[in-house]
Amino acid sequence: MAGSSEPVGLSPTERAFLRALQSQGVPFMVVGIAAARLQGAPVVTEDLDLWFAEGQQAGIAAAAKEAGVVYVPAGVAMNPPTFGGRGVRLDQVLSMSGLASFDEELVNTTVREVNGIPLRVLGLERIIESKRAANRDKDRAVLPALEAALVALRSRERTRQK
Amino acid sequence: MGYNRCMQSVRQSPLNAEQKHYLSLWQEAVRLAEGTKHDPSDIYHALCNLELTPEEQLDGGFIRAGRA
Numbered sequence: 253m254a255g256s257s258e259p260v261g262l263s264p265t266e267r268a269f270l271r272a273l274q275s276q277g278v279p280f281m282v283v284g285i286a287a288a289r290l291q292g293a294p295v296v297t298e299d300l301d302l303w304f305a306e307g308q309q310a311g312i313a314a315a316a317k318e319a320g321v322v323y324v325p326a327g328v329a330m331n332p333p334t335f336g337g338r339g340v341r342l343d344q345v346l347s348m349s350g351l352a353s354f355d356e357e358l359v360n361t362t363v364r365e366v367n368g369i370p371l372r373v374l375g376l377e378r379i380i381e382s383k384r385a386a387n388r389d390k391d392r393a394v395l396p397a398l399e400a401a402l403v404a405l406r407s408r409e410r411t412r413q414k
Numbered sequence: 415m416g417y418n419r420c421m422q423s424v425r426q427s428p429l430n431a432e433q434k435h436y437l438s439l440w441q442e443a444v445r446l447a448e449g450t451k452h453d454p455s456d457i458y459h460a461l462c463n464l465e466l467t468p469e470e471q472l473d474g475g476f477i478r479a480g481r482a
Contacts, residue, residue: 259467259469259470259473260472260473261467261468261470261472261473262469285475286475286476289471289472289474289475290468292463292464294460295475296474296476297475298476298477300472341476364468365468366468366469366472367469396452396453397456397460400447400452400453400456401456401460401463403447403450403452403457403460404446404457404461404464405464407442407446408461408464
């Protein structure tokens, strides 16, 4: 593979936070464009979208504190739950358009190890489904690339099965 | 027109292994896109991305580097 720079992946703060979530026993999965990216999609994003099981606010706050991540809970100023800090590109997704519940969608995840951290990643097919259902301008804009990536992914899966 | 002239003027020389590999990915992308609405270029880049490590995939996907 061409290129010489060392891959970085998650920032040290993000790694610490995700490990802390796991040690706190907070169930979550990676969704959105970062999840699509982890399945080959040629798309870019500002952040790593995390979808948590319901009722995990205390665990999320504790993990954030442990990792040095700024976490503003929802509703302080009519805000959604918000992450901040240097090297933090995290976003908490509150609901996924067009999909079933968090627990029901777990079956549609696979585990990818990123920087030594096993992460549950929502399948590309489900991400496409949620983008179709959300149907905002920015969702429609990425659909062609996501759908093309699904063709590539399935081709690779067929190759591996042979 | 300019693109075609450019392509025709490329001197053919034996491809090395890496060139052959990426050419095969491009050909696979074109084949997969045939008869669909998909852009072969999107499929090609996805096939390339699938050869990366998860860390490399994320590096290429973030607008902000986030290396604090």
